[in-house]
Amino acid sequence: MTTPPRPSGGDPDPPLRRMADGTVKQVNPFTGTQVWTVPGRAHRPIEHAPGRVVAVDPTQPEAHCAFCVTRLLETTPEKARLVRDGDAWTVLDRVPADELDATTPEFRLFGNLFEIVSLDYWRSVHGYRMPARAAAHQRSYLSTPAGVAHVRALLDTRAAARGASATTKTGEAPDATALAERSRSFFGGCHDVVVARRHLVDGATTSDRHAAAGDLTPDEHEQFTAFTVRAMRNLYLDNPHAAYVSVFQNWLAPAGASFAHLHKQLVAIDEVPAKTARELSALALDPHLYTRLGVDHAAEEGLVLAANRHAVAVVGVGHRHPAMVVYSRSAACAPWDHSADELRGVSDLLHACHAATGPLVPCNEEWHTLPPGPGREGAAMPWRIVLKWRIATPAGFEGATGIHVNTIDPWALRDRVAPRLRELRATGRIAPMALGEECGDVRGSLRYAGEG
Numbered sequence: 001m002t003t004p005p006r007p008s009g010g011d012p013d014p015p016l017r018r019m020a021d022g023t024v025k026q027v028n029p030f031t032g033t034q035v036w037t038v039p040g041r042a043h044r045p046i047e048h049a050p051g052r053v054v055a056v057d058p059t060q061p062e063a064h065c066a067f068c069v070t071r072l073l074e075t076t077p078e079k080a081r082l083v084r085d086g087d088a089w090t091v092l093d094r095v096p097a098d099e100l101d102a103t104t105p106e107f108r109l110f111g112n113l114f115e116i117v118s119l120d121y122w123r124s125v126h127g128y129r130m131p132a133r134a135a136a137h138q139r140s141y142l143s144t145p146a147g148v149a150h151v152r153a154l155l156d157t158r159a160a161a162r163g164a165s166a167t168t169k170t171g172e173a174p175d176a177t178a179l180a181e182r183s184r185s186f187f188g189g190c191h192d193v194v195v196a197r198r199h200l201v202d203g204a205t206t207s208d209r210h211a212a213a214g215d216l217t218p219d220e221h222e223q224f225t226a227f228t229v230r231a232m233r234n235l236y237l238d239n240p241h242a243a244y245v246s247v248f249q250n251w252l253a254p255a256g257a258s259f260a261h262l263h264k265q266l267v268a269i270d271e272v273p274a275k276t277a278r279e280l281s282a283l284a285l286d287p288h289l290y291t292r293l294g295v296d297h298a299a300e301e302g303l304v305l306a307a308n309r310h311a312v313a314v315v316g317v318g319h320r321h322p323a324m325v326v327y328s329r330s331a332a333c334a335p336w337d338h339s340a341d342e343l344r345g346v347s348d349l350l351h352a353c354h355a356a357t358g359p360l361v362p363c364n365e366e367w368h369t370l371p372p373g374p375g376r377e378g379a380a381m382p383w384r385i386v387l388k389w390r391i392a393t394p395a396g397f398e399g400a401t402g403i404h405v406n407t408i409d410p411w412a413l414r415d416r417v418a419p420r421l422r423e424l425r426a427t428g429r430i431a432p433m434a435l436g437e438e439c440g441d442v443r444g445s446l447r448y449a450g451e452g
């Protein structure tokens with residue numbers, strides 16, 4: 001008995017190829033992630049079942065979860081809020097506990113009660129010191145009875161969740177010094193949350209009408225994005241040990257969200273993620289990596305979804321889950337170095353991708369940016385945002401082989417999304433933008449590497 005010949009190594013596989021039976025094999029050109037789409041599985045329903053649905057009174061203020069506007073004391077003290085008066089949007093920083101109900105926040109920024117990377121980690125590993133602004137916030141917040149009551153209640157909540165006693169060893173509530181010590185992470189932590197106002201869409205009469213990113217207006221989405229960018233920049237400014245700030249949005253439980261209430265998270269970490277470091281090495285050899293393998297490749301495969309002057313949205317290749325990618329066309333790498341128009345351009349395409357996804361599909365939005373560390377002054381990487389549909393759970397096959405089986409190949413994703421984008425544009429739900437063929441030839445249109 002002889003061993004049959006096996007395929008051997010040689011030239012690397014192209015990022016995207018269709019096999020004779022219709023199987024589509026993808027290799028992510030940046031990360032090497034392998035994805036196979038098997039024919040005949042693309043039409044399964046992808047929408048998440050809402051679970052128990054109850055009637056809701058649309059005239060009552062929302063109180064569905066701890067991120068809702070009537071439950072402001074269930075989150076840590078606000079670092080900032082964005083309020084709206086017609087077309088005027090204003091940031092209010094560090095609102096005191098007894099003034100929380102004086103205005104209606106369209107978006108709120110606060111520390112995560114349960115941090116991924118804790119303040120204790122930053123202090124003990126890096127000698128991180130709470131920035132003066134955060135220390136002053138803490139002092140003033142704890143100078144009022146309402147602030148003290150809020151912080152005490154939060155410490156109890158956190159202790160209860162950790163299974164610890166809510167009080168000190170002596171059974172006494174913490175004194176002022178202990179209160180200040182234990183609540184430091186609420187004010188000076190490096191894991192933030194940005195929450196949108198609505199839990200359900202306006203006028204909802206049932207509990208399953210969750211307000212997703214695509215339900216915001218383009219103006220609201222722009223403010224959500226800009227407010228998050230501001231928070232991202234502040235994390236870098238406040239923590240000199242932060243090598244990277246990860247920004248992401250989990251939508252619905254299968255995508256990792258604790259509440260079905262629209263929010264983003266920002267987590268400072270003390271290392272550049274290995275995948276980002278690998279991309280930086282590849283970028284050093286080929287500064288036009290994202291132009292060539294991101295946008296140009298998508299254009300050549302007919303995977304361009306939408307474009308405006310400042311950004312382009314394509315279907316991603318080689319992602320574990322069906323994915324759309326929005327690339328900024330700005331010459332600036334950092335989101336906060338984008339002009340207001342450039343930021344709006346990115347936001348509009350991202351908003352359109354969310355709206356086309358719909359509120360029932362669990363998804364992760366993941367921001368990718370150039371780590372700003374020393375030694376990378378000459379490096380350039382475009383701000384890009386990946387939106388992934390979390391419609392399958394990786395299982396044993398994925399674990400054993402590292403090959404992800406996906407039910408929707410890139411062209412099938414394009415064919416699902418493109419008609420929805422046209423519909424949304426026709427009804428004015430998304431901002432004006434070019435779609436599909438109207439985008440023209442977008443190859444070479446990224447300017448991060450100094451061209452275009």
Ligand SMILES: [Zn+2]
Nearest residue numbers: 065068199261
């Ligand atoms: Zn809520």
